[in-house]
Structure formats: structure tokens, C-alpha cells
Amino acid sequence: DSGVTQTPKHLITATGQRVTLRCSPRSGDLSVYWYQQSLDQGLQFLIQYYNGEERAKGNILERFSAQQFPDLHSELNLSSLELGDSALYFCASSVTATYNEQFFGPGTRLTVL
């Protein structure tokens, strides 16, 4: 158990819908990351937050958005869902924005039908 929690574990929805994935970092970690793992694209970095502020952005679609709240939990919002958005979405956290160990959550499996 890494100490990072993600909810829900599984999510099944239809094309065109909007979903929210939630992540709680390890106690004391200020930075949160979101990654997408799919068969087509592999494991891709989406976005990083540090203490509530966006720190780095990767190949995140405009239909996706994220934020980190004052209590440091983070949410990833996916809208206008397409079949290709089906993937495993990981959240990770680290103590600082550049600390060399990220702890990954168990992931949320999103299936878009």
C-alpha cells in the first residue's frame, strides 16, 4: 500500500459523458501527478500540481482538466468522453515538486462504452 488513494477503482460510462476521478496523496506529500495508461499510448504523463498550483503539463487533452484543492487532494475531470479515453488513470504523489520518488495509487480503470 503506497498511501495514495484513488476513487473509484472502476468506472464504466458512455461516450459523451463526464466523469471525475479523485486522488488523495500520501500524508505530507505536496505534489500530485496524473498519468494515463492505455494500450495505444502506453504510460503518459498528464499533469502535475504542487501545493495547489499547476507545475507541469503533458499531453493532456483540452477535454480533460485537473485541480488540486487546499487539502491537497486532486481531481481529474474528463468530459465529452470518447472510446479512446478508456484507460487506467494513475495518480502519484511526492513530497516536493522535484523529489525523486513518486508513490503511485492503485489507479482508476475507466471504460467508455
Added chain:
Amino acid sequence: AQTVTQSQPEMSVQEAETVTLSCTYDTSESNYYLFWYKQPPSRQMILVIRQEAYKQQNATENRFSVNFQKAAKSFSLKISDSQLGDTAMYFCASRPDSNTGKLIFGQGTTLQVKP
């Protein structure tokens, strides 16, 4: 573009033997970090080992060690005395930007340890 390449999609090894997984990367940064992550069938991502580019000494963690060839931009993982529990997908990753924690992952190598 900064890339990480793992050229071996699948590998297998007999229990107790040694196996080496290959990884090459491309970066223009001088200060970067390299990692190997393990993803067992449970899908949990687990850090196996990390290497700072400025350190010449190869990192070692118990049965896991790396061969870091900076000039060749090569970063291979050696697993000694392979165990059944080592069966997993292994991802090589780089952190090319020292100001962020962004990781760039390779495509992964599926390792099967056979009894």
C-alpha cells in the same frame, strides 16, 4: 523530443537465473534522473531503482542493479537470482526536467519468470 525506448516487448527467464532488460533514452538535459518501475499483475506501479545522471556509480538495490552508460544513453536493469514474484511489466522512465517531477516512460518489457 525526450524519449525512452525499450526494445524488448517480452522476455522470459528461469527462476534463479539472471536477466537484463534494456533501455535507451534521449535527452538534451545535463541534470536528469532515470528509473525502473515494476508493474505486477495487480497493476500497482512500484519503484525498483533510480539513478542520478551526475553519479558515475551504478545504482544497486538488493538483487536489482543498473548499467548506466551515459555517453551511449543506455540504462539497463539487471535482475539477479530471479524469483517468481519478479514476473511483471517493467518500465524504464526518465525525469528530464529538474524543475518538475514529470516522468517519461518507455513502452515496457513484460518479464516472465519460469519455475
